[in-house]
Amino acid sequence: MAGVTITVQGSFDAFHPAERAIVHLGVGFEGPEKSQVHALTARAAAEVTETISALHAPDRGPVTWWSSDQLRVWAERPWNKDGKQLPLVHHAAISFQVKFSDFGRLGSWISDASAAPGVTIARIDWALTEARRTELTRQARERAVRDAHDKAQAYADSLELGSVRAIAIADPGMLGNRAVAQGPTMGLSSRAAAMSGGGGDVRFVPEDIEVSARVDAIFSAE
Numbered sequence: 001m002a003g004v005t006i007t008v009q010g011s012f013d014a015f016h017p018a019e020r021a022i023v024h025l026g027v028g029f030e031g032p033e034k035s036q037v038h039a040l041t042a043r044a045a046a047e048v049t050e051t052i053s054a055l056h057a058p059d060r061g062p063v064t065w066w067s068s069d070q071l072r073v074w075a076e077r078p079w080n081k082d083g084k085q086l087p088l089v090h091h092a093a094i095s096f097q098v099k100f101s102d103f104g105r106l107g108s109w110i111s112d113a114s115a116a117p118g119v120t121i122a123r124i125d126w127a128l129t130e131a132r133r134t135e136l137t138r139q140a141r142e143r144a145v146r147d148a149h150d151k152a153q154a155y156a157d158s159l160e161l162g163s164v165r166a167i168a169i170a171d172p173g174m175l176g177n178r179a180v181a182q183g184p185t186m187g188l189s190s191r192a193a194a195m196s197g198g199g200g201d202v203r204f205v206p207e208d209i210e211v212s213a214r215v216d217a218i219f220s221a222e
Contacts, residue, residue: 003220003221003222004156004159004161004220004221004222005167005218005219005220006152006155006156006164006218006219006220006221007175007216007217007218007219008148008151008152008155008216008217008219009148009151009172009214009215009216009217010144010145010146010147010148010149010150010151010214010215010216010217011144011147011212011213011214011215012140012141012143012144012147012212012213013140013210013211013212014136014139014140014143014210014211014212015208015209015210015211016128016132016136016208016209016211017206017208017209018126018127018128018206018207018208018209019101019127019128019129019132020064020099020100020101020126020127020128020129021099021100021103021106021124021125021126021127021204021206022097022098022099022100022124022125022126022127023096023097023098023099023100023106023110023121023124024095024096024097024121024122024123024124024125025048025095025096025097025098025113025119025120025121025122026093026094026095026096026119026120026122027041027044027045027048027093027094027095027096027118027119027120028041028091028092028093028094028118028120029041029044029091029092029117029118030089030090030091030092031089031090032087032088032089032090033090034073034075034090037073037090037091037092038071038073038090038092040092040117040118041071041092041093041094041118042071042092044116044117044118044119045068045071045094047116048096048113048116048119049068049096051109051112051113052066052096052098055105055109060101061100061101061102061105062100062101062102062105062106062109063098063099063100063101064099064100064101065098065099066096066097066098066099067096067097068094068095068096068097069094069095070094071092071093071094072092072093072094073090073091073092074090074091075088075089075090075091076088076089076091077089095122103203103204103206104203106204107203107204124204126206126207126209127209128209133211136211137211137213140211140212140213141213141215143213144213144214144215145169145215145217148169148215148216148217148219149164149166149217149219152164152217152219152221153219155221156219156221159221161221161222162221162222163221164219164220164221165219165220165221166217166218166219167218167219167220168217168218169215169216169217169218170215170216170217171214171215171216172214172215172216173216174216175216175217175218
């Protein structure tokens, strides 16, 4: 039999425990007096900053990194249901991002922070460290290539051909075929399992983080 060209897509998916939790938190007030709204927000933001700073230790945690934007102040004149414009309402707000390496301390901190007036927990993102994510992505790509090779060899074996030889390997869609372009990806999710623990603290159980890779490959066999 003449040489045969075999085109396949290799894939690999794996799940790994989350290593970091990034809390997105907002502080804000509204009211008729601009100065009062500003003062309340600034005071609450200062208290949140103090609790974060007390936990911040880049090398050991529990807070490895955090940031905040500038305090924003704006005003609007709302309308009631009858179409009448109401008195001016002033708003002030500031947002924080806080990265935790200790999920136990995360729960106790959120319990305390969310109980303060004007504080809202927007969401929590689960993540890997940058170094771990880089290493796992590299491993996923290697396994995807191996999967592509195994698929091609299986096709070759079914035709009673010899060992396959790689002609081209590329990210999905770059070989001119019709494979869906997915590429190496990182999926993040949490189990939405916020459960009450001792002392009123909240315990978060993150889902594992998915690390996946896809690769298109062309092999030849004779």
